Amino acid sequence: MSKTNLRTKRISSGWTVFSYAFLILFTVVTLVPMVWMLYSSFKLNGEILLYPMSLPKEPTLANYRKAFEFGNMFNAFFNSLFYSLISTASTVLLSLCAGFALTKFGYRSSKVYSGFFTLGLLITVNSVITPLFIMETSVGLYNTRLGVILPYIAFGLPMAILIASSFIKGIPDALIEAAVIDGAGYQYIFWKIILTLSTPVIATIAVLNFLNNWNEFLLVFTLTSGENMRSLPVTINSFAGRLNQDYGLQFSALVIGTVPMFIFYFIAHNALVQGFGEGAIKE
Amino acid sequence: MIRNRNKKISFYTLLMPAFIIYLSIIIFPIVMSFGLSFTKWRHYQMVGVVGLENYVSILKDPSFQKSLWNNVQIMLISVLGQIPLGVILAYLLYRKWVRGAKFFEMMIFMPITISSVVVALLWNRVFSPVGIYTALVRSITHNPDYVVKIFESSRFAMIPILIVLLWQHTSLYMVIFLANLQRLPESVFEAAVIDGAKESTIIMKIVLPALANVIFTCSVLAISGSLKSFDLVFAMTGGGPVDYTSVMALYLYKQTFTFSNYGYGSAVSIIIVILSVGLISLSRGLYARAQRKYE
Known part of the structure; x- marks a missing residue:
C-alpha cells in the first residue's frame, strides 16, 4: 500500500x-x-x-521614469548588487577555508577557534555599530565601498563557518590522506577536493548571505553618507519618505525594491528552503 | 618535519583571513563598546570617564523603559504568534490535506525575500487613508471617513507593527518546522494511522514531541532576535509619535547618531547584549529543567 x-x-x-x-x-x-x-x-x-x-x-510608466530619473535607483541597484556579490563571494570562500582548517587539520586549537566564531552568532550589527562607526571614521573607511563590504563579510562568517564546518567534517578523511600520500599540498586539496565536493553547501551559504546582504539596512545607512554609495533599501527609504505626497511614485520605488528579489526567490527557492530549514536561521 | 611545518603554515593561511576580519569587525568593537560605555562624550570628543553613570541614567529614562516594553511586545508576538502559526501551517502542509501544498508554501514564504524597509513602507500605505485596510474597514462599517488612528495611541501604537511582523516572519517558522517534520520517519505516521489514532492524538503524541527541540531553538532565536529589531520599526514609524513605538535599538541609534553621545549609545548596546545573553541562558536552563521532569 x-x-x-x-x-x-x-x-x-x-x-x-x-x-x-x-x-x-x-x-x-x-x-x-x-x-x-x-x-x-x-x-x-x-x-x-x-x-x-x-x-x-x-x-x-511615468512613476518608474521619475523614480529612475530622480531617485537614483539605477545607481542604488548596482551598489546593492556590488556589495552583495563581493561580500557573499568572500564569505563563501573564507568560510570554506576556515571550515577546512578547523575540521581536517586535527589541531587542538581548532575547538577554541570554532567556539570563538560561534560566539559571533549572538552579536548583531546594532551592538557594534557605535564603535564600528568611530573606527571607520578614524581609519578612513567611512563612506567607502570597502567599509561596507568588510562588515558584511564579518557578519556572514559565524553562520557560514558553522554550516561549512559541519559539511566538510562529513567529507571522508581517507580522500584527503590519499591526496597527501600522493604528494598533494593543502592548497591543491582545498581547491580540487574540498571546493568541488562542497557545491551543495556553497549554494546554501551563498543564497542566505546574498539575501541578508541585499536587504541589509543599518550598516549602509550609518557607514556611508554619499548618495552614490547607498544601497537599494536605503535609497528607497529616503526616496519614499522625502516624496511622501506622491503615492504612485512611492509604489514604483517599492516595486523596484521587490522585483529583483522575487526573481531571486523563484530561482533560489529550494536552496533557501533548505538553508533555513537546516537550521540556518535569520537573525 | 618539513611537512609538519607546511601543515602549520597551510592551517594559518586558511584560517587567518576569516579570523582577522571577524576579530577586527566583531570582537574588537564589542570590547571597545564595553569600554566606551563608561565614558562621556561631547561634540565628538571624549570628555571623561563616568563609571556606571550612563547605565544608571539609561535605566531611569522613561523613554528607554517604553522601548524595552515595546521589545517585550515584539518578543511576545514572535513566541506566541509567529511560532504557533508556523507550527499550524507546517503541519497542514505536511499532512497534504490540500492539493498544491507546494504552491501554498511557495506563496506564503515569499515575503522572506523583501527587505524590511520595503515591507514597512508598503504596510504604511496599507494603513494609510488610501490603503487596503482603510478601504476594507470603510466598506464593512459604512463609514466613508474612517482613518487608522491607532498609531497615535500611546498604549496601542505597536499593534500595526506587530501585525506586520506576523505577516513578515511567520512563514520562516513554517519552513523550518516543515523541514523538520519531513525528516520524521514515515513509518511512525503510518503506524499511527493504521492503528486508527485520532488526529489530536497524533498531534499531541507524535508531532509536538518531535518538534519540541526545534520549537525551543526557534523560541530562543525569536527572543534574542526581537531585542534587536530595528529596520522595520525605523522605516515604518521611526519610533514615533513621541516614543510610542520606539525600541531599544532605535533608542541606541538616536543616542549615537542624532545626539553623538557615543558613550551612552555604547552602554545601551551592552545592555541589549546582556539582556539577550541572559534571556538565552535563562530559557536554556528552564528547558533543561522541563526536559528532566518529563523523562
Whole structure:
C-alpha cells in the first residue's frame, strides 16, 4: 500500500476544509498587499487618491521614469548588487577555508577557534555599530565601498563557518590522506577536493548571505553618507519618505525594491528552503 | 618535519583571513563598546570617564523603559504568534490535506525575500487613508471617513507593527518546522494511522514531541532576535509619535547618531547584549529543567 493511498483514505473532510480555509486565508493576506502595490505603481497619484483600490484605467510608466530619473535607483541597484556579490563571494570562500582548517587539520586549537566564531552568532550589527562607526571614521573607511563590504563579510562568517564546518567534517578523511600520500599540498586539496565536493553547501551559504546582504539596512545607512554609495533599501527609504505626497511614485520605488528579489526567490527557492530549514536561521 | 611545518603554515593561511576580519569587525568593537560605555562624550570628543553613570541614567529614562516594553511586545508576538502559526501551517502542509501544498508554501514564504524597509513602507500605505485596510474597514462599517488612528495611541501604537511582523516572519517558522517534520520517519505516521489514532492524538503524541527541540531553538532565536529589531520599526514609524513605538535599538541609534553621545549609545548596546545573553541562558536552563521532569 502506498503512502499517499494511506493518507487519502484517512482524510476527514473537516480537516480538508480547515486546511484549505487556513492556507487560502494566509496566501491571500500574503499576496494582496503585494499585488495591490504592483498595480498601483502603474497609476498616477491623482487616480490613486480617487480610486485607491481599482485597477489602473490607463496604465502608465511615468512613476518608474521619475523614480529612475530622480531617485537614483539605477545607481542604488548596482551598489546593492556590488556589495552583495563581493561580500557573499568572500564569505563563501573564507568560510570554506576556515571550515577546512578547523575540521581536517586535527589541531587542538581548532575547538577554541570554532567556539570563538560561534560566539559571533549572538552579536548583531546594532551592538557594534557605535564603535564600528568611530573606527571607520578614524581609519578612513567611512563612506567607502570597502567599509561596507568588510562588515558584511564579518557578519556572514559565524553562520557560514558553522554550516561549512559541519559539511566538510562529513567529507571522508581517507580522500584527503590519499591526496597527501600522493604528494598533494593543502592548497591543491582545498581547491580540487574540498571546493568541488562542497557545491551543495556553497549554494546554501551563498543564497542566505546574498539575501541578508541585499536587504541589509543599518550598516549602509550609518557607514556611508554619499548618495552614490547607498544601497537599494536605503535609497528607497529616503526616496519614499522625502516624496511622501506622491503615492504612485512611492509604489514604483517599492516595486523596484521587490522585483529583483522575487526573481531571486523563484530561482533560489529550494536552496533557501533548505538553508533555513537546516537550521540556518535569520537573525 | 618539513611537512609538519607546511601543515602549520597551510592551517594559518586558511584560517587567518576569516579570523582577522571577524576579530577586527566583531570582537574588537564589542570590547571597545564595553569600554566606551563608561565614558562621556561631547561634540565628538571624549570628555571623561563616568563609571556606571550612563547605565544608571539609561535605566531611569522613561523613554528607554517604553522601548524595552515595546521589545517585550515584539518578543511576545514572535513566541506566541509567529511560532504557533508556523507550527499550524507546517503541519497542514505536511499532512497534504490540500492539493498544491507546494504552491501554498511557495506563496506564503515569499515575503522572506523583501527587505524590511520595503515591507514597512508598503504596510504604511496599507494603513494609510488610501490603503487596503482603510478601504476594507470603510466598506464593512459604512463609514466613508474612517482613518487608522491607532498609531497615535500611546498604549496601542505597536499593534500595526506587530501585525506586520506576523505577516513578515511567520512563514520562516513554517519552513523550518516543515523541514523538520519531513525528516520524521514515515513509518511512525503510518503506524499511527493504521492503528486508527485520532488526529489530536497524533498531534499531541507524535508531532509536538518531535518538534519540541526545534520549537525551543526557534523560541530562543525569536527572543534574542526581537531585542534587536530595528529596520522595520525605523522605516515604518521611526519610533514615533513621541516614543510610542520606539525600541531599544532605535533608542541606541538616536543616542549615537542624532545626539553623538557615543558613550551612552555604547552602554545601551551592552545592555541589549546582556539582556539577550541572559534571556538565552535563562530559557536554556528552564528547558533543561522541563526536559528532566518529563523523562
